[in-house]
Amino acid sequence: MFKKVLIAEDHEIANISVQKTLHDLGIHNTKYVYYCDHALTWIKNAIRDGEPYDLLITDIEFEDDDSPQEIKDGLSLIKAVKMVQPDIKVIVLTAKDRSALINEMFRENQIDGLVRKARRDGQHLREALQTVYQHRTYQSPDSKKFIQEQNSHEFTQFDLHIVKLLYEGISQKEMPEYLQQRDIRPSSLSSIEKRLNLMKDVLGFTKNEQLVAHCKELGFI
């Protein structure tokens, strides 16, 4: 089993449980941190000392507080960590379902396991630890189901831009101007309308309100 594990998770309550789970599995050399920046520092120091971590368990969403951080979310942390230690195993622990981002990370071999914070998450974490230790990838059942449901529409950068503008209160009529300023193409009102229609159609929505709420909920914007 893994020997040396780093846990990056801002919620103290979640952090305690992960530690306890590892402890129960006989992993005693664990370090837990509440900030991404700290996580990266510990990873680097461990390499410097010739005793690198085997595994990083990290959340995705980290809350901002009064101590400003360089790295603000788990995905950025993973990228930074993989730069300095490409062979480290990574298990992601997340409350939200961000299928698009997560799928991409799996494809790029940036992560080895995904556990969604849900009813049986403790069990799933144990399974993930076992599976990833055997050099296989793991996804908790909830997230698998969700990803299957969810692959109905692949959002392009353009899609996300216009949804984000909607969320910021920009009217469709004003959008062409905004998009041109940012050198985003296409930029015409027609294209925006067409694209919004397509998204709503695929997702079974009738109103932009639903689309914006949906994207917000999934963490796309």
Add this chain to the structure above:
Amino acid sequence: MFKKVLIAEDHEIANISVQKTLHDLGIHNTKYVYYCDHALTWIKNAIRDGEPYDLLITDIEFEDDDSPQEIKDGLSLIKAVKMVQPDIKVIVLTAKDRSALINEMFRENQIDGLVRKARRDGQHLREALQTVYQHRTYQSPDSKKFIQEQNSHEFTQFDLHIVKLLYEGISQKEMPEYLQQRDIRPSSLSSIEKRLNLMKDVLGFTKNEQLVAHCKELGFI
């Protein structure tokens, strides 16, 4: 300190930590359940056996799964529990900030403590346990701050109804019909428009998209 505590929390990882926290404080007579219905049953049985619980620690959001439940969320659970045991102390543990609902529960003396799942939530839970045991109420600092920020607009039932309809993809034009069917008043298009304007005005929004996303994010709908 409390002697007998019931924990209702669907996430196994959160549940483990709460148990551990209680254990560290010397509270060993704890029961943890993953469903609201189970929680109510245990409360009732404890009363029947003459050994009622001192304290209920409960989440608010419970995820649906394949085992259908009578009580689907923490607030309903609290109401049901208070019916059978009005003197039980209640600490709520929640990830989202539902200031309106929570404030109401505090006012009605339905809950004694509120801990938001955040960076220092373990610490806050310990503080809540101490404070509530002394018959005082407790709110974790995050939630206090949030409630202050948030009191810009007090959403009425009517407000939430129309926002919810928007979220469901109903056009404003169709809303009067819906509202009349459900005996909600007022129901005219004018009233709906006026109310939407007021909400957007207070919150500094220009579009319904923002309003819906905002309410969704705060768990109002």
Add this chain to the structure above:
DNA sequence: TATCTCCTTACGGTTTCCCGTAATCGATCG
């Protein structure tokens, strides 16, 4: 260069939404 195709843009008619004003209703009070 001519042609075909795909993507983008332009345009016009219809619906919905927005917003101000005026009429109606209902309860309270002198």
Add this chain to the structure above:
DNA sequence: CGATCGATTACGGGAAACCGTAAGGAGATA
């Protein structure tokens, strides 16, 4: 009973969004 005030509803003009169709442009191919 009439007056008054607040809340609700009705209405109408103008703006934005919606939707189908047609025109324009860039790239690929022969």
